[in-house]
Amino acid sequence: MMAEEQGTTEVQGSRIERFFGDLETFDIILARVLWKWGGQGAVIPRDHPRYLFDDPSTFAPLCSLIRSLDGGEELCWICDLEHAEEAAQVGQPIDYVCDNGLLDVAVPIVVRGQSIATIIFGQRRVFEDPDYEAVATAKLRRAEERLNISPGTLQEAWEKVDTVTRAEVEQAKSDVDRIASFVAEILAENEELQIKTERSVKLEEELGRLSLTNLLHTDPLKGSWQVLRGVFVNMCRVLNAQSGIVLREHPGRKDTLIIWAQYPSAGKQLKHLYPVPGSRWKKLIDAGLSITTDADEFDSQYGFLQLATESTLTSPERAETVVVPVRIDRIQNSGFAMLFSSQSPPDIDELEPWLPFHLQLDLFEMVASRLEVSYSAIVRYHERLVYEEARRQYVQDTTHQLVGPLSGLRAHCENLLRGRLPVERGRKVLETLVEQAGLLQRYAENFGLAARIGKSMFDPSEYRPEVCKPRQLVEILVKCAKSFQGLAKSKDLRGPSVDEVSFRGFPPLILDMQLFEVLILNLYDNAIKYSYESSPITVAGRVLNGKAEIEVTNHGIPLNPDEVDMIFEQYTRSPEAEEFAPVGTGIGLYICTQIAKLHKWSIRALPSRRSRYGNEVKFIITVPVGKHQRQ
Amino acid sequence: MTRHTILYVEDEQWMMGGIVDSLSIDHNIVRARNGDQALAVLESGEFKIDLIVLDIMMPPGTRIKNAHRGRRAGVEFARIVLEEQKRNIPIVCYTVVNDRKVYRELEQIGVKEIVSKRELPSELERVIRKYLH
Numbered sequence: 001m002m003a004e005e006q007g008t009t010e011v012q013g014s015r016i017e018r019f020f021g022d023l024e025t026f027d028i029i030l031a032r033v034l035w036k037w038g039g040q041g042a043v044i045p046r047d048h049p050r051y052l053f054d055d056p057s058t059f060a061p062l063c064s065l066i067r068s069l070d071g072g073e074e075l076c077w078i079c080d081l082e083h084a085e086e087a088a089q090v091g092q093p094i095d096y097v098c099d100n101g102l103l104d105v106a107v108p109i110v111v112r113g114q115s116i117a118t119i120i121f122g123q124r125r126v127f128e129d130p131d132y133e134a135v136a137t138a139k140l141r142r143a144e145e146r147l148n149i150s151p152g153t154l155q156e157a158w159e160k161v162d163t164v165t166r167a168e169v170e171q172a173k174s175d176v177d178r179i180a181s182f183v184a185e186i187l188a189e190n191e192e193l194q195i196k197t198e199r200s201v202k203l204e205e206e207l208g209r210l211s212l213t214n215l216l217h218t219d220p221l222k223g224s225w226q227v228l229r230g231v232f233v234n235m236c237r238v239l240n241a242q243s244g245i246v247l248r249e250h251p252g253r254k255d256t257l258i259i260w261a262q263y264p265s266a267g268k269q270l271k272h273l274y275p276v277p278g279s280r281w282k283k284l285i286d287a288g289l290s291i292t293t294d295a296d297e298f299d300s301q302y303g304f305l306q307l308a309t310e311s312t313l314t315s316p317e318r319a320e321t322v323v324v325p326v327r328i329d330r331i332q333n334s335g336f337a338m339l340f341s342s343q344s345p346p347d348i349d350e351l352e353p354w355l356p357f358h359l360q361l362d363l364f365e366m367v368a369s370r371l372e373v374s375y376s377a378i379v380r381y382h383e384r385l386v387y388e389e390a391r392r393q394y395v396q397d398t399t400h401q402l403v404g405p406l407s408g409l410r411a412h413c414e415n416l417l418r419g420r421l422p423v424e425r426g427r428k429v430l431e432t433l434v435e436q437a438g439l440l441q442r443y444a445e446n447f448g449l450a451a452r453i454g455k456s457m458f459d460p461s462e463y464r465p466e467v468c469k470p471r472q473l474v475e476i477l478v479k480c481a482k483s484f485q486g487l488a489k490s491k492d493l494r495g496p497s498v499d500e501v502s503f504r505g506f507p508p509l510i511l512d513m514q515l516f517e518v519l520i521l522n523l524y525d526n527a528i529k530y531s532y533e534s535s536p537i538t539v540a541g542r543v544l545n546g547k548a549e550i551e552v553t554n555h556g557i558p559l560n561p562d563e564v565d566m567i568f569e570q571y572t573r574s575p576e577a578e579e580f581a582p583v584g585t586g587i588g589l590y591i592c593t594q595i596a597k598l599h600k601w602s603i604r605a606l607p608s609r610r611s612r613y614g615n616e617v618k619f620i621i622t623v624p625v626g627k628h629q630r631q
Numbered sequence: 632m633t634r635h636t637i638l639y640v641e642d643e644q645w646m647m648g649g650i651v652d653s654l655s656i657d658h659n660i661v662r663a664r665n666g667d668q669a670l671a672v673l674e675s676g677e678f679k680i681d682l683i684v685l686d687i688m689m690p691p692g693t694r695i696k697n698a699h700r701g702r703r704a705g706v707e708f709a710r711i712v713l714e715e716q717k718r719n720i721p722i723v724c725y726t727v728v729n730d731r732k733v734y735r736e737l738e739q740i741g742v743k744e745i746v747s748k749r750e751l752p753s754e755l756e757r758v759i760r761k762y763l764h
Contacts, residue, residue, distance in 0.1 A: 400688065403727045404643055407748035411649025414751045420656055432648060490645030533664075581642070582688040582704070 014045030015351055016109065016117045016183075017052070019191045026183060027053040033175050034121050036168070041121040041176075043109075044084040047351040051080075052117075060123040062157040066100055069147050075099055080120050084108075088115035093173040093180075098122070099143055101136035101158055105173055109180045111188050116351055119176055127163040191353045199363055202238040206231045207367065210374045228371075229261045232338065235367065236263040239360065241340040247284070248336045260336065285325045285335050291358050320357040324364050326371045328379060338367070390571040397585045398447060404583060405440050409433060435486040442483075442521055449518065450570070450587040453594050463512050463598050470506040474498060476513070477539055477550075480520045488528055488537070495537035496524050496552070503541040506548055507625045511599055519595040522588040523619050527554035529581050535613035543625065550621040555613035556580070564605045568593045596621060634659055635681035635763045640669040640708065641725075642689040650725070653752035654684070654759070666708040667692025673712065673720075680720055682762055684755070685709060685742075687726040687733065703728070706736055713741045721762035725755055 017023060030041045042054035056064070066072040079099040087094045087106035098104045104122030108115040126132040140154050164172075209231055228246070236244040246261040320342040327335040342357045357364075412429050415421050421429060468476075481496040488495065527537045535555035542549050557576045559567070566572055571586040578584070596603040602622045608615035636659040641647050644662055651660055661678050663669035666689065673680060687705030695707050705724065712718050724737060724745045734745055744758050 400727050403748060405646045407727070408643070408646040408649050411647065411653060411752045413649075414753060415649055415652050418753075421652060425652065429649070429652065432645075436646060487645050490648075580690050582690065583643075 014048040014052075014117065015191075015353060016043070016045050016187060019194060019353065020183065020187045021190055023053060029179060030119065030121075030176070033179055034172070037121055037124065037164075037172065038162075040123055041119060042080075043117050043119050044080065045117040046085070046088055046115060049081055049084075060102065060161050062100055062102065062154065062161055063123055065154070065157050066143070066147070069149065071147055075143065075146060080104070080106075084118035084120060087118050091115055093177050095122070095169055095173065097132065097135045097139055099139055099146075100154070101125075101140040101143070102161060103132065103164070103169065105169065105176065107173065107176045107180050109184050109187070111184045111191070112354070112356075114351060114354075116184075116187070119180055121172070121176065123161065124164040124169075125158070125161050126169070127165045129166065192355055192359055195353055195355050196360060196363060199238050199360070200366065203235065203363060203367060204370075206234045206238065207370045207374065210371070232261045233263045235338075236340060239340055239357075239363065240342070240354070242342060244338065244340040246336055246338050249334070284323065284337050285327060290323045291320055291361075322357045322361075322364055324368050326368050326375070328372070328375045335372075340364075394571050394585055394587075397583065400583045401443055401585055402440065405436055405443075409436055409440070412436075432486055435483065438483055439487065442518075442525070445518065446522065446587055446591055447585075449591050450585075453591070464514070465510045465512055465599075468509045468511050468513060468516070470503050470508065472513075473506065473509060473541075474500050474503050476517055477503075477520060480517060480524055481539070483521070484524050484528055491528065491531065492534045493528060493531055493537055494535070496527065496539055497537070499538060499540040505543055506541050507543065509548065509623055509625075512595075515595045515598065519592050519621070522592050523552045523621075526588055526619070527552055527556075527617075529584070530554065530577055530617070531556040532614040546625060548623045548625050550623075552619045553616060555611050555616050557608075557617075558615040559605060559608040559617045561607040564607055567605060568603070592619075600624070636661060636678050637759070638663060638669060638672055638678070638680045638683045640664075640666070640683060640689065640705070641686040643686075650684075650752050650755065653756065657756075658759075658763075665690040665692040666695035666704050669708060670694060670711065673716070673718065682759060683712070683720055683722045684759070685722055685724050685726075687724055687728045687737075703733060706733060706740070709737060709742050710740050723755070723758055723762065 020026060026043075030043075034041050038058050038060075040055070040058045040060075043052040044050065045052065056067075059067070063076070066076065076099070083094065083096050083098075083104065083106045086096075088108045091108055091110055093105060093107040095103060095105045102123050103126050104120060107119040109117045109119065125136070136158070140158055141151065144151055144154055210227055232244065232246055235241075241263070244263045245259050248258050248260045250256040250258045322340050322342070324338040324340065325335060326338065340357065412433050416426060416429060477498045478500075481498060484496060524537070531537060531554045537552070537554045540551050540553075542551070557574075557580045559574065559576075563574045567574055567577070568589045569586075570590040572590075573584055573586045593603055601624075604620055604622070606618040606620065608617045610616070634657065637654055638661050639651060639654065640663045641650075642664050644651070644664060651662065654660055659678075661672055661680065663672055669683070669685075670692075672678060685705050685708065687703050689704050691704035691707065695704050695711070705726065709722050709724075712720065712722065721743045722741075723743055725748060726745065727748045729747065737745060743762055746755050746758050
């Protein structure tokens with residue numbers, strides 16, 4: 001073995017130097033194991049081949065002699081390098097007769113299947129081994145020829161070299177191999193830690209781009225998806241993924257998946273829509289992190305064969321796919337899934353550190369958790385924006401709803417004060433004023449009720465139920481209708497007219513009279529507001545299958561099937577309603593539902609159907625009667 | 632005194648009956664509930680309209696809905712009348728809207744004056760008189 005360091009160019013440091021940490025300790029341990037061998041040993045890294053921590057003072061005299069000769073250093077170095085590489089490729093310790101005729105041993109250091117360096121030691125003759133001696137003698141002769149020295153010059157020095165037995169050689173191979181495994185283990189751990197730390201920092205940076213501050217500049221949800229696309233591509237790079245996709249449910253089509261982001265881009269060739277049963281998607285989102293090493297397994301779990309075959313997830317041998325579900329909404333179980341396919345281990349020539357996905361699960365956990373937190377924050381922020389906007393709009397609408405009529409009242413009052421109206425007109429104006437003031441009073445009461453309802457329902461303590469006979473019920477319905485007489489007349493509407501006959505078979509109802517009146521007034525107000533001119537508004541009752549129903553029908557703007565539930569939500573009005581009557585608060589029907597809930601009734605709207613007056617819209621209050629009501 | 636004809640565009644005619652009472656003492660009033668009705672009045676030529684009192688928040692009607700591009704119906708109506716149809720009819724807005732952006736838009740279109748509904752009919756009458764000769 002040639003010990004002198006070769007005149008190589010300055011290197012950044014081999015992988016073993018970068019990741020092992022304390023090479024001095026390694027040297028000491030190696031020297032102790034090799035004390036029987038005079039402590040000679042060196043390490044040759046594969047990525048930057050040269051001798052590490054060798055000591056010329058421990059060389060056998062033969063080696064020192066050869067080194068002093070012209071061409072001797074090169075002879076030894078090439079011999080060591082060739083056998084170091086041979087051992088690295090075999091992945092196991094080997095012994096061989098070096099070009100100086102001495103026995104050497106090469107033990108590779110193997111990290112995750114890759115030989116990264118080789119330990120070389122030996123410089124001994126084998127005791128009483130004719131085969132060895134024949135080879136050694138031939139090698140000595142060849143060395144003398146190559147170094148251009150007289151035959152027999154090296155023989156004398158060779159004979160002075162210490163001998164070892166074959167058994168001692170085998171024992172040393174085994175001991176040094178244990179040291180190599182130990183070193184490989186430490187190196188793997190250090191590498192893993194260092195790679196994970198570096199990736200973690202980069203991932204944190206990428207995820208930081210998803211921060212709320214960045215998203216404030218864009219439409220919160222829309223923007224967040226756009227930012228995610230860029231972050232995902234960078235995540236793939238940082239995680240050393242060969243490929244990756246983001247799967248989302250199609251926003252408009254249930255049971256359809258969309259490949260929303262992809263790395264590397266497959267351009268237009270990729271089919272972006274995949275039919276998939278909803279249960280499969282839920283399974284994927286519920287799965288938690290999972291690793292799979294082949295596409296078939298992935299397919300058997302989630303049934304996305306097309307994804308595995310058509311997308312970039314078609315993985316090379318030995319690669320892994322990790323599924324990272326990110327739940328945006330845990331209650332509704334919605335979210336997206338990121339699928340990363342690992343890069344296969346580098347070729348034997350490229351000794352770049354490589355970490356398989358299963359050793360990086362904590363990083364994926366971090367990604368999923370951070371994305372979940374970010375998205376929750378974004379969704380909360382978005383909801384707050386929507387709520388704030390609704391609140392702002394509500395206050396504005398409330399103001400408009402009151403200011404307009406109050407202006408009207410003041411106008412009437414000024415006219416009366418100025419005495420400019422004829423007496424008969426003055427009387428009518430006073431009647432109008434009473435009715436308009438009543439309407440305003442109802443609006444104001446509605447605002448108060450809406451505030452008291454709070455987030456979900458009336459306080460049950462405000463519920464004062466009593467028996468309401470059919471006659472009383474009709475009286476309330478008619479009284480409420482009368483309070484809209486002037487407004488209805490101004491729009492040339494007919495009604496609200498109560499079909500009293502239809503209530504004859506009605507059972508007595510248990511209800512809170514005051515709240516019931518509010519409910520009916522709001523239904524009438526709604527019917528009048530959205531009716532076309534000269535159309536009728538009717539109120540009828542019926543008893544059917546143990547249920548009593550009160551039905552308010554008007555004819556006006558259309559009500560689409562997808563709006564029948566939405567219009568009962570707080571601060572919500574249909575686009576047609578907003579256009580037809582720009583001033584409105586979206587709380588009237590909401591109050592109706594809350595009053596109905598308090599009575600354990602239901603209220604619903606039917607989608608409009610065409611009629612001779614426009615679109616016929618029905619609002620139906622359903623009251624369980626008999627046993628249900630007594631309960 | 633000449634009785635001028637005012638087109639009063641307001642969807643809440645019942646609520647704003649006091650304004651009609653007040654204005655109709657000295658003027659003829661033609662009423663319209665939305666943009667379409669108001670345009671129909673102007674285009675029919677049945678009345679010689681001397682001034683328009685215009686609400687801003689009102690139902691647009693089909694024609695204005697198709698054209699308004701997100702503007703409030705009253706603003707778009709004023710634009711059609713003054714810019715598109717180039718009618719030389721003074722428009723006074725009488726509104727609860729208190730939005731400087733909308734006010735600027737109305738001024739650019741050429742609306743003569745904007746009176747808040749907080750003002751009494753007498754103030755509206757005073758403003759109207761400025762533009763009726």
